[in-house]
Amino acid sequence: MKKVPPSYTLLLILSFLFPYVYSQSQDSCSSPLPLENALPFDTTSLQCVTVWSSQGFILRYVQAAANVWNFVVSAPSTNAYVGIGFSPNGDMVGSTAIVGWVESGGTPNMKEYFLGGQQPSLVRLIQQQPNQGLPIGNVSITLIQSGRIYIAFQLLTAQPGSRLIYAVGPAGRLPQAPDFRLTEHQERIATTLNYASGEFKTEKRPESSLRRSHGLLNMLGWAIMMPIGAMVARYMRKWDPLWFYLHAVIQSTAFLLGLIGVICGFVLDDRLSANVSKHKALGIFILTFGCLQVLALLIRPEKASKIRKYWNWYHFSVGRVLVFLAAVNVFYGIHLGKPGSSWNAGFAAVLVILFIITLIMEIRIWFRK
Incomplete structure (x- = not known):
């Protein structure tokens, strides 16, 4: 049996690891936003923060006008939804959530929810209860590139709340039409963000x-x-x-x-x-x-x-x-x-x-x- 050279073995290992390494290295706060498709708003002045390193969440944001804030959230695409929530008090209940995922056919999707309670029936689309939640701008787009999902949106407010929540859904349980109901998250963290400096801290869950x-x-x-x-x-x-x-x-x-x-x-x-x-x-x-x-x-x-x-x-x-x-x-x-x-x-x-x-x-x- 012919002996396999060590260099060839190393290449085989790297060929398996390369997609993961590539997808993780394609986005970081030390490099520009790596999107081939242009977003509907200017991305050159976005401030960048790695808000959840263990899950690969990166948040970019900027105040584009007096009452307009642009946001881009990126995270690894793992056949699960990813979301960011703006909470008035740091709790899931009462927060406005922007959730994105990639459907089984490869089509990206994104919806806005108001989390009215712990039960799934109380987590509903903003369009079903327009008087609830934060005002979302017309810009809302989800992209998938290099194994990562990018959620871009605008908030129409003078100052977004500093209490932000990030969540990852259970693998394989994506929101489905027609109601796009969310299943309970698999992992989540709550943070407090200083928009001026970009400093943030992860909040310990009191319970x-x-x-x-x-x-x-x-x-x-x-x-x-x-x-x-x-x-x-x-x-x-x-x-x-x-x-x-x-x-x-x-x-x-x-x-x-x-x-x-x-x-x-x-x-x-x-x-x-x-x-x-x-x-x-x-x-x-x-x-x-x-x-x-x-x-x-x-x-x-x-x-x-x-x-x-x-x-x-x-x-x-x-x-x-x-x-x-x-x-x-x-x-x-x-x-x-x-x-x-x-x-x-x-x-x-x-x-x-x-x-x-x-x-x-x-x-x-x-x-x-």
Whole structure:
């Protein structure tokens, strides 16, 4: 077999990488606007800012007249919509969004939306609600070149708002005629821009830490510590009364952590007005079962009591249902929050470890019997 020269191998690698490198290097703030087709307005005096480096978003803008601002937004074309929003307060709701995408046939498209709420039905085209949003000029065009999408438009205002939002849609889910409804964004950032200097800063989402606390507390309390407390009660009976006190301490701590996590969830729901009714209903159900378990501890009958076996059935059944529903709801919450696959992988790994330990202990009990 003939040996392939290293130089030829390098050329092969570069031939695969070249389209990506080329598309990324064709636009930057250190070079002029690389468009073969001229835009309907002058582009020589546009100020340029790389506003979202991880997604390749570049913003160019200039005040063309007293009440006219020209904008050009460019981003990689990845079979997803890209958009810029002008927000009065930094939130998605209440903002005017200009969204562009390339249709399956290669035709570029662009629409203006007013984001009236969290539900997709409240995100509507400006032309369907003309009294909402910022006034958009007649110039509106989307171009595709060198693997990048360019959105050019005008705002008819004396001074655009400084709170800008950038978003990327989910791949393969483009707006479709006739209503061109937007699906929920895949990624987004909020920034504050100083138009005079071009300086900007990325705003931290105020609910991000609350969302993380909600997820971690519920995961640790209901879905991890509760099963561990149940395992202590089942497999450490020979160390009486140590097992009981250990079981009570673990479950009480788990309940408190879970309770705080649920409260964080209610606060988060109030701030975001998100449509998470199933997740919320499951959380309330789990909290109710947790309260029943606390009450069961307070009214626990003596071992010699005739009703002790019924109490045991109740306590074990409610506990098992609680643990199962908690695991389901944590996975569902991760799905809704979209924090990344690492959360799913980490939580699943903990559950697998607990399952393996449980299986080993059950096999030991079976062999003893």
